[in-house]
Amino acid sequence: MNRREQIKLTPDEQSAFLRECRKVSLATLDKEGFPHLVAMNFVAIDGTIYMSSYGKAQKVLNIRRNPKVAVMAESGKSYAQLRGVMIRGNCEIIEDRETVTKLMGAIRGRDTGDAQMPAIPEQILTKRVILKVVPKKVTSWDHSKLGGRY
Numbered sequence: 234m235n236r237r238e239q240i241k242l243t244p245d246e247q248s249a250f251l252r253e254c255r256k257v258s259l260a261t262l263d264k265e266g267f268p269h270l271v272a273m274n275f276v277a278i279d280g281t282i283y284m285s286s287y288g289k290a291q292k293v294l295n296i297r298r299n300p301k302v303a304v305m306a307e308s309g310k311s312y313a314q315l316r317g318v319m320i321r322g323n324c325e326i327i328e329d330r331e332t333v334t335k336l337m338g339a340i341r342g343r344d345t346g347d348a349q350m351p352a353i354p355e356q357i358l359t360k361r362v363i364l365k366v367v368p369k370k371v372t373s374w375d376h377s378k379l380g381g382r383y
Contacts, residue, residue: 242373247318250373251277254306259284259364261295261302261324269295273364275304276339282320282366285337288328293362296324304366315376320368327363336363 242250261269271292273284282304286293296302302324307317327333337353 236379240374240376240378242316242318242375246375247371247373248277248280250308250316250318251282251306254308257282257284257304257306259292259302259304261292262299263291263295264298273304274340276336278339280368280371282368283336283340284364284366285333285340285361286364287360288326288362289360293326293364296326296364300324302366309376313376313379315374317374319372320366320370321372322367322369325365325367327365330358333361333363334358337361 255274256272257275259271259273263269269291273286275282275284277283300323301321303319303321305317305319307315309315309317327336334353337358341353
């Protein structure tokens with residue numbers, strides 16, 4: 234078995250890792266083709282990543298122009314501890330108020346652990362969208378599976 238196969242996370246390990254992580258890096262492409270990288274809070278549901286953003290944010294403008302994105306969750310301080318999941322796919326922008334409200338609540342509840350958070354004010358909801366990353370390719374790694382201390 235090659236090293237790439239040795240460090241790959243199983244689907245169950247990927248799901249568990251995404252439950253543990255609190256943020257992901259979202260990469261979009263700007264109008265000149267340069268990567269635009271931002272940290273995002275998220276929730277993973279059945280392998281799909283959902284994030285909330287202001288509808289006029291640069292990342293949303295980039296996605297409207299080109300829906301191809303990458304999302305990476307990672308952890309570890311040394312090489313031997315590095316673990317991560319990178320998801321490449323197309324990003325859908327959801328603007329339906331009911332869905333935005335529901336998913337913003339799921340993201341907020343995950344961040345705080347509080348399922349009974351106050352309602353999100355309508356003036357905020359009207360400005361927000363949900364970014365739904367539909368996976369096309371998933372890559373994962375867990376260097377601790379190699380048993381080294383680099």
